[in-house]
Amino acid sequence: GNSVTQMEGPVTLSEEAFLTINCTYTATGYPSLFWYVQYPGEGLQLLLKATKADDKGSNKGFEATYRKETTSFHLEKGSVQVSDSAVYFCAKRTSGSRLTFGEGTQLTVNP
Amino acid sequence: DAGVIQSPRHEVTEMGQEVTLRCKPISGHDYLFWYRQTMMRGLELLIYFNNNVPIDDSGMPEDRFSAKMPNASFSTLKIQPSEPRDSAVYFCATTANPTLNYGYTFGSGTRLTVV
Numbered sequence: 408g409n410s411v412t413q414m415e416g417p418v419t420l421s422e423e424a425f426l427t428i429n430c431t432y433t434a435t436g437y438p439s440l441f442w443y444v445q446y447p448g449e450g451l452q453l454l455l456k457a458t459k460a461d462d463k464g465s466n467k468g469f470e471a472t473y474r475k476e477t478t479s480f481h482l483e484k485g486s487v488q489v490s491d492s493a494v495y496f497c498a499k500r501t502s503g504s505r506l507t508f509g510e511g512t513q514l515t516v517n518p
Numbered sequence: 519d520a521g522v523i524q525s526p527r528h529e530v531t532e533m534g535q536e537v538t539l540r541c542k543p544i545s546g547h548d549y550l551f552w553y554r555q556t557m558m559r560g561l562e563l564l565i566y567f568n569n570n571v572p573i574d575d576s577g578m579p580e581d582r583f584s585a586k587m588p589n590a591s592f593s594t595l596k597i598q599p600s601e602p603r604d605s606a607v608y609f610c611a612t613t614a615n616p617t618l619n620y621g622y623t624f625g626s627g628t629r630l631t632v633v
Contacts, residue, residue, distance in 0.1 A: 439619045450522070450609055450624030451561075458619050496561070504549055504616040505574065508561040 413497050413509035420487055420516050428482040428512045430471075430497035438499040440464075440473055440480040441506070445494040454482075454495070487516045524610050524625035531632055536598040539628045541610030542591060547623070549616060552585055552595050553609040555627070561609075567593065600632045 414429040432438060439458045443451040455464030460475035471482045480497060497509040523542040531537050543550050551566040565575040570587045578585070582601070587593040597604055607629050611622040 441621060443621075448626070450611070450626050451622075452624070453621035456619055456621060500616060500619070504566060504568065504613075505551075505563055506616075506622060510560045 411497050411499050411507050411509040413495075413512050415510075415512070417513035417515060420514070422489055422516055422518050423486045424516075426482070426484040426487045426491075426514070428495055428497075428514070430480045430482065430509060432478050432480065432497075432499050434478075434499060434501050436501050437475070438501045440471070441498040441500070442469070442471055442480070442482050443496040443498060443508075445496065445511070447493070451496060487514075489516045489518050492516045522610055522612050522623050522625035524608075524628050526628060527626065528629045529631070531600055531630070533601055533632055534599045535632075536596065537600045537604075537630060537632075539595040539608050539610075539630070541593045541595075541625060543593070543610070543612035544623055545591075547612035547614050548590075549613045550587060550593050551611045551613075551622065552593070553611060555607045555609060556605075564595070597630075600630075602632045605631050 411432045441456045442454040444454045445451045455466040457464040457473040460473055463472045469484045471480050492515050494511045494513050496511045498506045500506050525540045548569050552564040554562045554564055564577045565585045566573055567587045583597055585595045607627045609624050609627045611624045613622045
C-alpha cells in the first residue's frame with residue numbers, strides 16, 4: 408500500500424507528562440516525512456520534518472526520527488503543556504507533489 | 519505575509535444550492551491544493567494545481583465538484599448542487615516547491631454545512 412498510519416486517539420495526558428504518538432508508513436521509495444499540528448478552528452501547521460533516513464526533525468520541544476528499518480516516524484515530547492492540546496497529523500511525500508496524511512491523533516493535556 | 523486566505527470561514531446553505539469557496543495563495547507559491555476534512559474520512563486531497571493548471575483531480579468526488587484557478591492569485595472550489603454529505607471543512611494549501619520539502623501552508627479553512 409501507500410499509506411500513513413497513526414496511533415488511534417484520543418490521547419489524554421497530564422501536564423509535564425511524556426508524549427509519544429506513533430506513526431508508520433508504507434511506501435515504495437524513500438519518502439519525506441512530516442508532522443503537522445492543527446489547533447482548534449485553524450488550518451494545519453508544519454511542526455517538523457525529516458527528509459532522509461536517520462534524520463531527526465525537531466521544533467518546540469517535539470522530536471521525531473526517520474527510522475527506515477521500522478518505517479516509522481514517531482512524535483515525542485518530554486514534557487507536554489496544556490497549550491500542546493491539538494490534533495497531530497503524520498504525513499509523507501513520496502514522488503510528485505502530493506502529501507498523504509494519517510488519520511490524525513487528538514491530544515488533550517490537562518493541567 | 520498574510521498567509522493563505524480562505525473565504526468564507528463559515529457557510530451554511532440549503533441542499534441543492536450552489537456553493538463557492540475561495541482561496542488566495544501566498545504570492546510566489548506555484549502549487550495550490552484543495553483538501554476536505556471530515557471525521558469519517560480525515561483529510562482527503564481533492565485537486566491540486568501547478569502554475570494555475572490542474573494536475574491531479576482524481577480526488578474530486580463527483581461531477582458536482584469543480585475547481586478553477588484563473589490566475590496565480592485566486593482559486594475557487596464550487597459545488598453545484600450541494601448535498602448534506604458535502605458538509606465538511608475545506609482547506610486550501612499552497613507551497614513553492616514540494617520537492618524542496620518546505621511543507622505546505624494551510625489556510626484556516628471553510629466550514630461548510632449543507633442542511
